[in-house]
Amino acid sequence: MSDISLRDVRKVYSGAEAPTIPGLSLEIVSGELCVLVGPSGCGKSTLLRMVAGLEEVSDGEIAIAGRRVNDLEPAERDISMVFQNYALYPHMTVFNNMAYGLKNRGMPKDEIRRRVDEAAVMLGLDGFLARRPRELSGGQRQRVAMGRAIVREPAAFLFDEPLSNLDAKLRVKTRVEIRDLQQRLRTTSIYVTHDQQEAMTLADKLVVMNAGQIEQIGTPIEVYERPASLFVAGFIGSPPMNLLPPSAVPSLAPASAPEHALIGIRPESMVPADDGPIALDVRVVERLGATSTIHGRLPGLESDVIASVPSTVPADPGRTMRFSSPGDGVHLFDGRTGRRLG
């Protein structure tokens, strides 16, 4: 078990005008699963590849288990990585795929056999060791990729969007398996994803990234309950947080709120109330079973306001519904800097 620390890490591609990562620091505690989440192009994969040693670090320092690894080859960093496309060796059997890294390190044959068998049982792959990757389903391939990472017993696992090639149902199932596996092995992990739901469910520590910089670090609940910026407020949570000018909902805006402030209310915090201050002209009602998502307009606003309510609440397009929001459901942001106020 070991921690990973990044200090003022920069990445500038030669020929690029702006740095991909202008300078970023992050501490990952031993045994923790840290999820980097952000939109595509935010630098999260680049960051992961720098930790893996697949991209050069332009400036700053990366340390794994207290050891500076900037100038070490990927093989010497004691990490293993699960790739988005799994990167299984197509001409090798499942067994050889998992054993390859161990063979390269000169491990004795019976030890290799023991470790691979153990991992195969853990992942439910014991009947498939003699097969080639092309004879496996997407989910099985994904598990072989996991197995290849596990058998090495490395200091850290790196996951680069490992679930994005699976269908929705399998993704949820595999997500749980990864969480379970990581909790059992307690191996420090960095997990990159663009899927905020995946990020919320997996993370011990959630790192929201935007344009090469960290917007917020915290536990998933902290990030959800107190988003540090407009970006985080819009990115984490589904459907996204409603962001309204104080003039649209004067009674909800604190007296101290500056003119350029924005009020954020999560759709889940919109509570139907006959005397509520928010009056929505309902346009569309999406019935999801347990809940319904109501899209409506506030007078004078261009974009929809979204409310998520229990499906028992009667709602029909064309009606006007009134909502209130409890005090702790109202977030206040500075519209100019994008930062949270208060």
Place this chain on the structure above:
Amino acid sequence: MRTKKVTFRHRWLPYALVAPQIVITLVFFIWPASQALYQSVLRQDAFGLRTEFVGLANFARLFADPLYLESFFTTVWFSALVAGSSMLVALVLAVMADRVIRQATTYRTLLIWPYAVAPAIAGVLWWFLFNPTIGILAYALEALGYDWNHYQDGTDAMTMIVIAAAWRQVAYNFLFFLAGLQAIPKSLTEAAAIDGAGPVKRFVTIQLPLLSPTVFFLIVVNVVYAFFETFGIVHATTAGGPGNDTVILVYKVWRDAFEGLNLGSSAAQSVILMAIVIALTAIQFRYIERRVEY
């Protein structure tokens, strides 16, 4: 599912469009090939006054002829050397070009140029370079203490035509190897790097096995090339000499017909060559159909 049929309004248009190709095939392939088949069972005197049907006697005589068998082995040896050396050099170049990022297209373009040179020209070029009297390479070899003379030494002559033939083919092989290497996902080599394999090990255990379909395809193409397209090189440089040391099969076909005036035997040799090329092509097609092997 039924495929949609495209109908031309002009009935003659499709025929007119394929006609040139058919005419060319008929005139330059079907006709000569059928002539060769026909001639291979005939015997004609040197003046063309008398022709008689001899059945398979021409073939029987060929297989009993030590000169023909010698030429056969010369050809096998020659094509093995051409295919082997040109593929090896091309693979090394492709691996290096695969790593280059800047100016990659320039390198690629320059490396492809030799393929545009006609075989006879390539032969003459190397003949000049290796000429014992005026050739710069022969001069350089002499400085190194080697007395190069492809007029007298059979090995020298063979080396020269192998180099001339392989040089052109390197460009072709290079293109296929480079495309093959670039088709291997980068994440595979990255995964191997994390798995502790150095550059050489990555090449041998990951890239080379994944290139094997390309390797097989190129072996067939290069052998066909060495068997059939190298006439110009031999004719322009060694003319089969010294002695019979560089008489490859295609060259012997030509020489027996136009210098030896033994049309029957020459035609029989053509038929054998035709059988070889058909066999090679069949192997290649069968393999390509099952290409996605690994």
